[in-house]
Amino acid sequence: KSFDIAVIPGDGIGKEVMPEGLRVIDAVAERFSLDLAYRHIDWASCDYYDETGSMMPPDWRPQIGECDALYFGAVGWPARVPDHVSLWGSLLKFRRDFDQYINLRPVRLFEGVPCPLANRKPGDIDFFVVRENTEGEYTALGGRMFEGTERELVIQESVFTRTGTDRVLRYAFELAQSRPRKHLTVATKSNGIAVSMPYWDERADLMAQQYPGITVDRQHIDILTARFVLQPTRFDVVVASNLFGDILSDLGPACAGTIGLAPSANLNPDRLFPSLFEPVHGSAPDIYGKGIANPVAMIWSGALMLDFLGRDPTCPDGERYRRAHDAILSAIETVLAKGPRTPDLGGAARTEDLGKAIAELVKTI
Amino acid sequence: KSFDIAVIPGDGIGKEVMPEGLRVIDAVAERFSLDLAYRHIDWASCDYYDETGSMMPPDWRPQIGECDALYFGAVGWPARVPDHVSLWGSLLKFRRDFDQYINLRPVRLFEGVPCPLANRKPGDIDFFVVRENTEGEYTALGGRMFEGTERELVIQESVFTRTGTDRVLRYAFELAQSRPRKHLTVATKSNGIAVSMPYWDERADLMAQQYPGITVDRQHIDILTARFVLQPTRFDVVVASNLFGDILSDLGPACAGTIGLAPSANLNPDRLFPSLFEPVHGSAPDIYGKGIANPVAMIWSGALMLDFLGRDPTCPDGERYRRAHDAILSAIETVLAKGPRTPDLGGAARTEDLGKAIAELVKTI
Ligand SMILES: CC(C)[C@H](C(=O)O)[C@@H](O)C(=O)O
Numbered sequence: 001k002s003f004d005i006a007v008i009p010g011d012g013i014g015k016e017v018m019p020e021g022l023r024v025i026d027a028v029a030e031r032f033s034l035d036l037a038y039r040h041i042d043w044a045s046c047d048y049y050d051e052t053g054s055m056m057p058p059d060w061r062p063q064i065g066e067c068d069a070l071y072f073g074a075v076g077w078p079a080r081v082p083d084h085v086s087l088w089g090s091l092l093k094f095r096r097d098f099d100q101y102i103n104l105r106p107v108r109l110f111e112g113v114p115c116p117l118a119n120r121k122p123g124d125i126d127f128f129v130v131r132e133n134t135e136g137e138y139t140a141l142g143g144r145m146f147e148g149t150e151r152e153l154v155i156q157e158s159v160f161t162r163t164g165t166d167r168v169l170r171y172a173f174e175l176a177q178s179r180p181r182k183h184l185t186v187a188t189k190s191n192g193i194a195v196s197m198p199y200w201d202e203r204a205d206l207m208a209q210q211y212p213g214i215t216v217d218r219q220h221i222d223i224l225t226a227r228f229v230l231q232p233t234r235f236d237v238v239v240a241s242n243l244f245g246d247i248l249s250d251l252g253p254a255c256a257g258t259i260g261l262a263p264s265a266n267l268n269p270d271r272l273f274p275s276l277f278e279p280v281h282g283s284a285p286d287i288y289g290k291g292i293a294n295p296v297a298m299i300w301s302g303a304l305m306l307d308f309l310g311r312d313p314t315c316p317d318g319e320r321y322r323r324a325h326d327a328i329l330s331a332i333e334t335v336l337a338k339g340p341r342t343p344d345l346g347g348a349a350r351t352e353d354l355g356k357a358i359a360e361l362v363k364t365i
Numbered sequence: 366k367s368f369d370i371a372v373i374p375g376d377g378i379g380k381e382v383m384p385e386g387l388r389v390i391d392a393v394a395e396r397f398s399l400d401l402a403y404r405h406i407d408w409a410s411c412d413y414y415d416e417t418g419s420m421m422p423p424d425w426r427p428q429i430g431e432c433d434a435l436y437f438g439a440v441g442w443p444a445r446v447p448d449h450v451s452l453w454g455s456l457l458k459f460r461r462d463f464d465q466y467i468n469l470r471p472v473r474l475f476e477g478v479p480c481p482l483a484n485r486k487p488g489d490i491d492f493f494v495v496r497e498n499t500e501g502e503y504t505a506l507g508g509r510m511f512e513g514t515e516r517e518l519v520i521q522e523s524v525f526t527r528t529g530t531d532r533v534l535r536y537a538f539e540l541a542q543s544r545p546r547k548h549l550t551v552a553t554k555s556n557g558i559a560v561s562m563p564y565w566d567e568r569a570d571l572m573a574q575q576y577p578g579i580t581v582d583r584q585h586i587d588i589l590t591a592r593f594v595l596q597p598t599r600f601d602v603v604v605a606s607n608l609f610g611d612i613l614s615d616l617g618p619a620c621a622g623t624i625g626l627a628p629s630a631n632l633n634p635d636r637l638f639p640s641l642f643e644p645v646h647g648s649a650p651d652i653y654g655k656g657i658a659n660p661v662a663m664i665w666s667g668a669l670m671l672d673f674l675g676r677d678p679t680c681p682d683g684e685r686y687r688r689a690h691d692a693i694l695s696a697i698e699t700v701l702a703k704g705p706r707t708p709d710l711g712g713a714a715r716t717e718d719l720g721k722a723i724a725e726l727v728k729t730i
């Protein structure tokens with residue numbers, strides 16, 4: 001089976017790490033005989049916005065909507081285009097229009113990566129954040145009243161649907177079920193946010209009854225962030241709303257050393273639309289153009305993409321995709337442990353040095 | 366000038382740490398000739414709820430509304446009374462009804478407290494979280510639609526008023542102004558939460574124009590939590606909405622060792638209503654009754670209370686209150702560095718051992 005992949009570098013270091021992501025995918029594709037076709041996209045970027053006044057062309061959907069996956073760099077450059085234009089006009093639009101309702105973000109401490117937490121070693125931090133990705137706190141619903149006066153006020157609405165809540169919980173319960181520890185942390189804040197969060201708890205409690213083998217630990221977001229720092233070994237799968245998942249999936253990788261390495265998968269598990277794979281880091285205008293960005297998050301995101309593609313029930317050679325994923329992961333482990341290292345990890349290597357080293361390794365692993 | 370203080374131990378370890386808080390306040394009151402009168406309150410507790418079916422008596426407001434301060438232990442015991450009853454019926458009600466619009470939470474790493482962050486020493490972590498405390502994300506506004514069907518959905522509203530936003534920003538700018546580094550971090554999430562957070566940014570930008578001497582650093586909450594872990598030295602004053610402040614004021618103390626030591630001041634700076642001083646930790650049912658709770662957060666909260674009372678413009682002996690605050694703080698420093706230590710910090714001392722040690726020290730400092 002062949003898969004079409006839309007390649008969308010976006011902005012800033014997205015453009016620098018993307019070639020390394022592709023280099024590694026090309027290498028595993030050759031090694032494991034994967035049949036992948038790329039479609040290169042230069043929109044969904046502030047460059048494109050500068051030229052055209054919009055983030056995407058009118059026919060963006062026909063251009064990429066039939067692809068099997070979107071391999072995405074980073075978007076946004078606040079000094080040039082306001083976030084609400086660049087992000088809501090591309091990344092956040094993809095998440096919603098392609099109903100990528102799962103944002104899956106692995107958190108792992110690797111050998112060779114300095115950990116900001118005292119006395120933690122590789123193996124101690126190894127969990128998944130499963131973030132709801134289409135609704136919840138991220139909305140533009142609401143508005144202002146008494147504008148421009150002392151009485152001015154703003155109402156912001158969050159929306160939690162049963163469909164949206166249940167499907168992310170379901171995914172997280174299934175993921176926990178598939179893991180040895182079978183432990184699920186459910187983030188909440190029902191003691192303060194008095195309408196939506198009690199609903200979230202209620203749905204989680206109901207679903208827990210269907211998974212008697214899973215240990216469910218419900219935590220308020222405040223103390224949960226504290227425990228990421230104090231007891232990171234405790235976590236296995238953590239499921240959270242859009243906002244809480246956003247927070248936890250930056251905090252988790254920070255506890256494991258840096259958000260610079262963290263990948264993410266924005267999934268439509270039903271495969272009605274393409275899923276999107278992107279590093280958690282942004283476009284990093286401050287280091288753009290120097291060729292020193294760490295490409296590991298981009299490369300790891302590519303591995304997640306191959307893994308996801310290979311689980312397509314209509315794909316007869318899924319096993320090869322899974323091996324490609326595993327090969328990339330172990331090449332990443334080796335490079336992080338032994339170098340080369342980019343400046344963010346204390347080395348002097350360049351973006352492409354890491355890409356090449358990982359691409360070489362996957363050929364032999 | 367004499368001050369009336371309502372003493373409200375509440376639930377669980379609130380009842381165990383309160384006597385130590387009072388012991389220390391009594392000691393400094395004697396030492397610095399402070400004129401304080403207590404009013405002991407046994408409601409605002411789950412015990413009271415068990416007896417009466419409500420958290421507070423109908424005349425709760427006349428009973429404490431004329432006091433100068435509320436010295437508060439901890440409330441809540443989820444296994445006995447649901448949070449939305451215990452918290453919204455007492456603590457959260459006080460914050461709103463007494464318009465305690467500032468929740469001030471110091472974060473500090475002390476000598477003798479093991480830090481979960483690698484290579485951080487006392488002095489590296491020393492900042493304030495200024496949390497909006499009356500509005501924002503904490504509301505019971507909104508509701509359900511299509512209840513009980515597959516189409517079920519929940520809308521949760523957040524409310525940000527100009528008054529509420531400006532006054533917490535003002536307080537934070539003034540606090541930053543009074544500190545040597547004059548650095549203010551403004552938490553936001555305007556790239557995702559598209560109505561309220563851009564408003565928050567807008568008000569912060571406007572106010573920043575009035576404080577040209579302050580360095581203002583605006584950070585999205587996701588990366589901000591990461592930086593608490595990775596770069597804690599960077600912070601001086603952090604201002605945040607109700608929810609974000611809640612998160613940051615648990616995460617900050619965790620980065621400084623434990624949330625068990627963190628105090629908080631729920632302030633009505635205009636003194637139209639009593640302010641409330643409480644530990645950040647809760648009632649901790651799991652350790653209640655053993656006499657091993659660490660009373661430092663309670664005692665430190667008492668110091669914040671004396672400091673606040675002494676700043677009353679009608680108080681001629683404010684200087685003595687400030688000295689009482691400082692004496693308690695340095696006694697806390699000494700005890701944390703040299704012991705005795707409760708089990709949470711690896712010792713075998715009991716709650717009252719710490720209380721007595723600190724009370725002894727303040728007499729001589
Ligand atoms: C850029 C921003 C809108 C985005 C988010 O908050 O979802 C990012 O932080 C992420 O986590 O992917």
Ligand SMILES: CC(C)[C@H](C(=O)O)[C@@H](O)C(=O)O
Pocket residue numbers: 191192222452457611645
């Ligand atoms: C108990 C809870 C409602 C409260 C809050 O979220 O404000 C607590 O976490 C706090 O920080 O004081």
